[in-house]
Amino acid sequence: VELVDECNGCIAGTVAASRRVAGTRRVELEIGGERQRVEIELPVDHPAAQKSRVAFRPRRWKLFPAA
Template identity: 90%
Template sequence: LEAPHAPPGEAVLYFRPHDVDLLDGCSGCIAGTVAASRRVAGTRRVELEIGGERQRVEIELPVDHPAA
């Protein structure tokens, strides 16, 4: 990810769920692999492994989302 106005070094990325799209394959995206998925009430929580160190992030999706 490019961040031309940020100082060099490590950073933390924050974003609002409505500001991102989940895609199947793309260039320049944050790529992840689904490691776990569970249903919670009317949503589904999906754990993604991202990066070379396979760090886990959790996202919340609608129950009918095709993430697998």
């Protein structure tokens, strides 16, 4: 993902969960009014904290059906 400060054409959400996997950090963000969740990978040293805001533009993605 490309992390951005300005949200022109980006996806922005609030950190709902975070976990470390190998050399990355997987962060679940709640986005939109229905608080849908998306998962992104960030560098381990990224300061994403619970309830903080993260804005990004996806470079590649996979879609999975809702459970």
